[in-house]
Amino acid sequence: MIESALAGLLLVLQWKALAFMGLGILLGFWVGLLPGLGGVTTLALMLPFIYAMKPHEAMAFLLGMHSVVATTGDITSVLFGIPGESTTAAIILDGHSMAKKGEAGRALGAALSSSLLGALVGAAALALAIPVVRPLVLAFGSPELFMLAIVGLAFIASLSGQGARGMVRGFIAGGLGLLLATVGQDPQAGVARFTFGTLYLWQGLDIVAVLVGLFAVPEILDLVVRGSSIAGDTRVGQVRKGVLEGVKDTFQHFGLAIRCSLIGTFIGITPGLGGPVAQWMAYGHAVQSARTPEERKGFGRGDVRGVIGPGAASNSKEGGSLIPTIAFGVPGSASMAVILGGFFLMGLVPGPDMLTKNLPITYSMVWTIVLANIITVIACLIFLNRLASLTNVPGELLVPVILVLIFIGAYTANNQYGDLVVMLLCGGIGWLMVVAGWPRAPFVLGLVLGKIAENYLYISVARYHASWLARPIVLVLFAIAVVVICYPIWQARRTRRRGHA
């Protein structure tokens, strides 16, 4: 195994593979920064170019590109409040709040260092899991996946405001997200639900259009209202400071970063849950790490832990999602499905061969993830000062550029004008939620997990009737969901009791 790992490293360090990885990183860097370009679309666009490459070169190119998209997507989310990728939206809540307080450098430092840490954890998980992954993935059938979605939904309790009314608002927002997830053709009976007779809505709402509207539109409205730059009156020099402080923050909250990386890896390993789930669950866990209600109030207003958690999870899931793709040919996400296409183009067959005959190529993927992330983070840290300075650009120059980007971002998801309407409507909902003090995070969790929960529930009932409720992993996950819901309630009671004492 060690020989294979070394052979994999030597494959990646060949000049051609390194050059292709560099090209991939360069492409992925810009794809992640621009909200208009999705990582999946670009991966698909690049597939025809890998024909002339050797397998390890092709994987260095594709994975090099893919593994940095989430890292640079975080930069757009932090600086402008626009999700660079659908998987980098959760970081907006605290990252962009920090940028508005003039702490863009610190937020970016924390985001990048936690991303790197997450990527390393994900790559380590991939390397370690290769021999033992089979029983883990096979233990997760539809009942377990349904319960995992319920655990994700249980995080609504942590992401809601405080008190009974805060909790009610959180569950309304989550319910609204779940309801929107049912839009489109129902997979069981084939009924078109809430489609208003339009063909466009049959495929459901596009997550990119919804996220861009929900998060970017309120930010733009606020930027116009303030009539200043994103960082307001904060001086240019001050905005640039704090990068190292952000890196230090990540190491101060090392335990949180590792736990969130593991959450991301686990979500990545589990096929069918999708990338956005990892960041939101990690954000929910970061909020849970607050010890007092006062500490919890700081989340959404620039708590660095709200940057570290999602930052770590978004990159660690990439290593995780490669595990089922390599071991079984089961892609854990849309981008992994495209990479799987790349496997077949190169004549690589996922399965036992990848763990025996082609083990050096498998390890070359691990090394690609590690090297690509290290190179990206170093490059970003060099340019971070200039990037952070963008928060000092006057609002009247930023607003038209951001608006062009978000309209293109929403449109290019499906090349349909309907996505622009969805983006605008969700922008209105997002703005109203912010004005009313309702949390937006549970809304996204509901939307992301709704379809997954419904599909796996029906498959579980059809396949196992009621007996799936007694499966051991289902029971364990149910217990975790109960703990996740009860924890904030118990925490609030404990604080109240201490206050009385």
Added chain:
Amino acid sequence: MHNKASLALGVVVMLVSAWGVISAWGWPAKAALFPLVICVPLFFLAGAEVLWSLFGAAAHSASDFKLSDHLPQSVALRRTAVAVAWILGFFFGILLLGFLLAVPVFVLAYLRIQGKRGWVFSAVFTAVVWSCFFGLFDLLLHLPFPPGWIPSLFGVR
């Protein structure tokens, strides 16, 4: 403002969830179950929020970003209306002219009218933004941008 917005949102959610129940009623059980399971509790939770907004005290805000509150409410509302008008204007510009024309028209108009920038600066800035947009999305990636309704009338494809 805070409570009024919450009241409005609560009422909208009540209406949407009631409409969801009514719509789902006619569907086969398999298709209706999930929407019903969501809409019924959603209706009552939204009802509770409406009652809270009408008769209860102000609530803690969620862990989310806050809109700037250093300006008088009337100024903030007027500026929000202006921003919404620009966003909708750009949207209708895209429908009427297509992305390729709407982008430069919008950027130039925004810089001149809202940004109060000079002609030369606005023209150069617009040219840079349009070149990046056209070069990346059209020339390099060949993303399909339809021409818009007005150019279509003149047979532009």
